[in-house]
Every structure is written in structure tokens, then in C-alpha cells.
Amino acid sequence: MVSSVTNLGRRGLYDWLVQRFSAVILASYCFCLLGSFVVHPDMDYLQWKALFDSNTMRIYSLITLLSLCAHAWVGMWIISTDYLTPMLLGNRATFVRLFCQVGSAILIAIYLIWGVQILWGN
Amino acid sequence: MLVSIYRYNPETDDKPVMQDIEVEIPQDQDLMVLDVLELVKEIDPTVSYRRSCREGVCGSDGMNINGTNGLACITPLSEVVKPGKKLILRPLPGLPVVRDLVIDMSLFYQQFEKIKPYLIDSNPAPAIERLQSPEDRKKLDGLYECILCACCSTNCPSYWWNPDKFIGPAGLLQAYRFLADSRDTAATERLANLNDPFSVFRCRGIMNCTAVCPKGLNPTRAIGHIRSMLIQKGS
């Protein structure tokens, strides 16, 4: 069992499932949005705004946003542990990897807060 | 025929070079790549490679032949080089080179060791032997035949990036071989040992391993079975 490398005690299966489930939600959201464009080919700003005024759409969007964040975090974590290794970077690897991971986490958190503000703002 | 061979002695050379050697190939014969290497060795005895059985059983002459991993002894020349073209031989990629085509397999064996490649049976030993029904025995087909040549693991990008953490296709095929064995009683512990973000889950399912296995085995499928077992245990 591999437990080092900023693993944060996570389990492989858990990450794997998070990625699969979030991907399904993201895909369904894309289809719903595309579908609404097909149903209303001449959608204008007011209709678009009305769509996002309903709480159902807001909650669906929030779930999608959370999925996107989870998906991005697992993905960025995997990419950083695949490519930012001591094999490639020598002793600096742990520092560079941590830097990228913290950077991703902060960015993801900012996007999440910003997204919520957009959904529930005016 | 021109044979281009990777030459490197880490003790004396700064970096590897490709050496071209002209070899006389007997007419109207389809030699195996290993036969060509033997001819090369007659010309330049310092060329180093591993070999033993020369019939695809021992797994010692895995190498990269014109860009594809395979066993030199069972790879016919006609399959890898077009007439008039060069035969290009390199060591298996991703592991340290000891000399020329000989690689250091320590990491590969360490990953194999991690999966406890032996039967664990907590039941008291029977008087004669542990029996297995023909149906249960059949479940091991396509798993036990692995000769640990490392062609698959050294063809796997995930293994190149994390050779110390990702078990790799060869080790995982054997992990499943013991998970699937009706006589083994340690499935729970075996699975618990694999459920981290690296050991199994670095597999991206691109089947590079299956594409090159000289024994025609399918590590990707075995890894899929392990994943399903983990999901069943986890839920």
C-alpha cells in the first residue's frame, strides 16, 4: 500500500468513483443546456436569465459546479503526482508538487465561491 | 542487413549511442531477432543482452525492437522490419540500463513482491494436497502463464511515471491471479493493500500492456476485475 506523497489519507477507490460520478453529472448538465438551446433556438438574455431564476436550475448548476471542482481537484492531483516526481525534478519535486496542489486548491475554491455568487447574485 | 544497437555502459560512457553494425543474413530464411543478435555478437563480442531459453519461456530477452517491446527469441525479423530497412534494438524503456540491452529489473521485482505472489491459505494443511475443481482451476487460465518478461510494464506510461508506486500490469495480473484462486483466503487483505491512489488506480486502461504481451495475456482485463472487486468490497 502506497501511503506517501501528499496522499492525505485518501483511498484510490474513493477518488476513482468521484471522478466517474462527477463526469456523469457534468455530461448530463451539458446535454441539458444544449437541449435548451435546441428547444429555444432564438433564446435571448431575458429567457436565459429566467432559466437561471428557477431554484431547480440553480441547485442543478450548483451540483454541477461542485462536481466540476471535485473532478478538477482529483484530476490536478493525479497530474501533479504523475509528472512532478523526483525522477523529473530531483529534490525540488515535493516542493513544486505541493506548490501546484495548493495553487490548484486555491483556484478551485475561488471559482466555487465566484460561481455561487453568480448563481445567487442578481 | 544493418542492425542499429543501443550501446551504453553507465560506468564509462557519458551518454548512450546507437551503433550500426552490418550483418550478413542467410538467404531465404526468416531468422528470429535473437538469431540476428547472436550474429552481431560474433562480429562485436562486447554487445550485451540477456537470453536463455531461446523459445519464449524464460522471459529474459525482452527488449524494444523497432519501437515495440517483445521477446527477441520469438519475434521473426519479417514481422518487425520491412526488407531493406534497419533493425533497431533498444533496452526496454523506463528502467535503468545496466549495459547495452540489459536493464536493472529491481523495481519491477519489488512491485511483484508487493502483491505477495504466493498462495495464502489459513486453513490447516490437508493430508495430501489442496484440491481445486476443474472449473475453479479454469479461472486461472490467462493469468498464470505470465513469464515476468516486463514487456508490458515497461510499455505502460503510468509505470514510467511512477515505477516505485504503481504496481504495473505484470504485478497486477499476478495480484488478480491470487485473488481469483479458490484456495486463497487472503482476498480481503490483498484488496486492502491495493486500495490507495497509486497501486491499481494509476492504470488508465490504454491497453499498451495487452498490445505487447508476448504470451497474449490481458493485464488490462485483470486490472478491471480487481477494480470491480474493490468496488464490491467498498460498497
Ligand code: SF4
Ligand atoms: S492498461 Fe493500464 S496497466 Fe496497461 S498499459 Fe495502460 S495504464 Fe498501463
Ligand code: SF4
Ligand atoms: S503479462 Fe505478458 S508482457 Fe507482462 S510480464 Fe507477463 S508475459 Fe511479460
Ligand code: FES
Ligand atoms: S530467451 Fe527465453 S524468452 Fe527469449
